[in-house]
Amino acid sequence: MLKGLLFGPDGAAFSPTHTRKGDRLYRNCVSQTVLKHGSGLCPFGRVPAGEIEADVIDQLCAVFRQPEIVAGTWKSARAQAEDITEADAREALQRLDPMWDDLSPAEQARIVAQLVECVDVGKGGLNIQLRVDGFDGHARDMRSSKIKAEA
16 A cells, blocks of 8 residues: 555665465565665664554544645645535545545555655654645545435
8 A cells, every 4th residue: 555655764665565474464564775785774674564554544534634634625626626615525534534444455555645645664653744636636536426426
């Protein structure tokens, strides 16, 4: 889900990988620094993919509830489609949280790529940089799917 979006403190990208131990599959993201030069040069050489993805989704959902994000998304989306209301924008942003688990992995990745510019892993945690234009696109997409469902 975060392929091409996850970076370490040295600016190196992380790549998705996995390992098997018995019947268990462990998904990880590994720093390119570790892959090229070994584990001693990067403090966050390998991170669990599931945990990072869950943290990103949790932070996105928290952002969706912020009134200034709803208002900004509505204003931006309205510039593209004048009939989008603030309620449409709020609903589009808030619908993501309860329906997330029902989406396919490809759709989850598409939405994350639409909304997230990059995710930096550091000692202080994750720093998520959002795509401002992605929110109005998401609101338009969700409104279009709602209109199709009602038809």
